[in-house]
Amino acid sequence: MDKNAKLVLTGAAGLVGQNLIVELKAQGYTNLVAIDKHAHNLAILRELHPDVEAIHADLAEPGAWSGSFAGAACVIQLHAQITGKFPAEFVRNNEQATVHVLDACKAHAVPYLVHISSSVVNSVANDDYTNTKKAQEKLVVESGLAHCVLRPTLMFGWFDPKHLGWLSRFMAKVPVFPIPGHGRYMRQPLYERDFCRCIVKCIETRPAGAIYDVCGDTRIDYVDIIHTIKRAKQLRTPIVHIPFWLFKLLLKIYALFSDKPPFTASQLDALTAGDEFSGVDTRATFGVEQTPFAEAVRESYCDPRYSGIVLER
Numbered sequence: 001m002d003k004n005a006k007l008v009l010t011g012a013a014g015l016v017g018q019n020l021i022v023e024l025k026a027q028g029y030t031n032l033v034a035i036d037k038h039a040h041n042l043a044i045l046r047e048l049h050p051d052v053e054a055i056h057a058d059l060a061e062p063g064a065w066s067g068s069f070a071g072a073a074c075v076i077q078l079h080a081q082i083t084g085k086f087p088a089e090f091v092r093n094n095e096q097a098t099v100h101v102l103d104a105c106k107a108h109a110v111p112y113l114v115h116i117s118s119s120v121v122n123s124v125a126n127d128d129y130t131n132t133k134k135a136q137e138k139l140v141v142e143s144g145l146a147h148c149v150l151r152p153t154l155m156f157g158w159f160d161p162k163h164l165g166w167l168s169r170f171m172a173k174v175p176v177f178p179i180p181g182h183g184r185y186m187r188q189p190l191y192e193r194d195f196c197r198c199i200v201k202c203i204e205t206r207p208a209g210a211i212y213d214v215c216g217d218t219r220i221d222y223v224d225i226i227h228t229i230k231r232a233k234q235l236r237t238p239i240v241h242i243p244f245w246l247f248k249l250l251l252k253i254y255a256l257f258s259d260k261p262p263f264t265a266s267q268l269d270a271l272t273a274g275d276e277f278s279g280v281d282t283r284a285t286f287g288v289e290q291t292p293f294a295e296a297v298r299e300s301y302c303d304p305r306y307s308g309i310v311l312e313r
Contacts, residue, residue, distance in 0.1 A: 001073075001204040003028040008072045008110075010059055010101055011079030013041035015192065015311065016116060016199075018159045020076065021049055022306075023196040033068050035059065036079075040312045044159075048309075059097035066104035074203050075105055076114045077140070080133070083162065083313065085255065087128045094132035095139065102143045112206050113147040114199060115140045119213060119277050121151060125269065141209075148202050149211040150195075153277050156296070157192025158306035161313045164189065168229045168301045169310070176240045177230075180247035183223030188277055190216040191296035194288055201286040215279030218293040232297045 007024065009017050012034030018041075024032060030051075036042045037058040046054045057065035059079055069075065079101070081093035105113055117137045120130040140147055156164035171177045198214055220228075226239060282288040291299070301307050 004031050005029075005073035006031045006033065006071050007203065008033045008035065008069055008075045010035050010075065010077050010097075012036050012054075013038050013045045013311070014078060014080075015155065015157070015160055015162075016196070017078045018045060018048075018311065019157055019192040020078070020196045020199055021045065021052060022158070023193065023200060025049070027200055033072070035065055035068065038312065044309060044311065059100055060092045062100060066100070066107065069104045069108040069110055072108065072110050074112045074114060074206075075101070075110050076116070076199065076203065077101055078116050080116075080118075080136075082129060084128070085259070090128040090132040094129075094136045098136050098139050102139060102145065105145055106143075111146060112203075113140065113143075113145050114202050115147055115149045116199070117149050117151045119151050119153040119215070122213065122277060127269075146206065146208060148207045148209065150198065150202065151211065151213045152195050153188045153190050153215045153279070155190045155192050155195060157300050158303065159309055159311050160192075160300070161311040164225065164229065164297075165300070165310065167226065168233060171226070171230060171235055171237050172233065174237065176238045177226065178247060179223055179226065179239060179241045181241065181244035183221060183226070183241060185222040186219055186276060187222055187225060188216040188219055188279075189225065189293070190214060191291050191293075191300070193296075193299070194282065194290045197288045198282055198286040201288065212285065213277060213279040214282065215277045216293070217282075217290045219276075220293060228294055228297050229301065232294065233301055 007029060009020065011017055013036035021032060021034065033053045034045055035055045035057055039056060042054055042056055055065050055068055057063055079097055081090045084090060118133045121134045121137055123130055137149060140149060154163060195214060230237065282290055
């Protein structure tokens with residue numbers, strides 16, 4: 001793969017995009033185009049990477065942004081609505097925006113697309129995020145474009161405004177940290193830097209129509225994740241278990257006063273749904289040996305370069 005080849009990233013100012021740009025530049029890629037509608041997060045990207053062409057655009061609306069696809073060797077589709085209070089938000093940003101991106105790829109004869117889906121397409125969960133991510137992936141598979149699909153599990157890493165990043169900051173602020181019920185809800189967290197290396201491999205090898213389920217190598221209970229974060233950040237916050245029903249009620253009350261709650265009742269249901277995902281051997285498939293979980297947590301939340309930079313939701 002020519003390191004000067006043009007790569008276009010949609011949803012580039014989000015969690016995966018910010019990490020992927022760091023990884024692509026570290027591997028020598030020089031011609032990157034980043035598209036995102038979130039002005040604040042795009043400003044962070046511009047400050048960190050003034051050499052990257054950054055385009056502020058809403059992909060759910062047709063616009064001049066599609067012209068940036070001309071001459072692209074690959075499009076990496078990262079945009080997604082992950083949390084929200086209204087079903088229309090998910091349809092607009094996961095489905096409608098994807099239709100426009102696929103149309104732009106066809107209009108400019110983009111030779112290859114890497115689509116970042118989600119492990120939720122294999123999940124028993126039934127919510128707006130899950131349903132629209134399934135629809136989004138279907139659009140890609142049926143598009144006729146040369147492509148591959150990667151389905152990551154819960155991710156964590158630099159810049160994270162949600163998930164483990166939010167939990168780590170919350171733990172540092174509160175007098176006690178609440179855990180729903182017994183907390184023995186198995187997770188397979190995937191370190192962003194490891195996942196980004198898998199994406200780069202797909203950009204370079206262009207597997208035809210392949211679909212990869214990508215999981216964290218470590219199977220770990222939610223409560224143990226919290227203890228690992230606590231040790232990495234050397235916090236003294238007591239961890240307290242509260243009844244599941246009360247925890248869920250508090251989330252619903254919080255959502256009444258927050259436009260973008262960091263953790264919702266539906267996500268709590270997904271946490272406790274009992275899903276266990278099987279994924280590819282990242283070392284055999286992509287040549288990526290995953291970072292040990294405790295080490296990845298330390299890098300994510302203690303690294304002096306990026307751990308203090310938090311995206312807006």
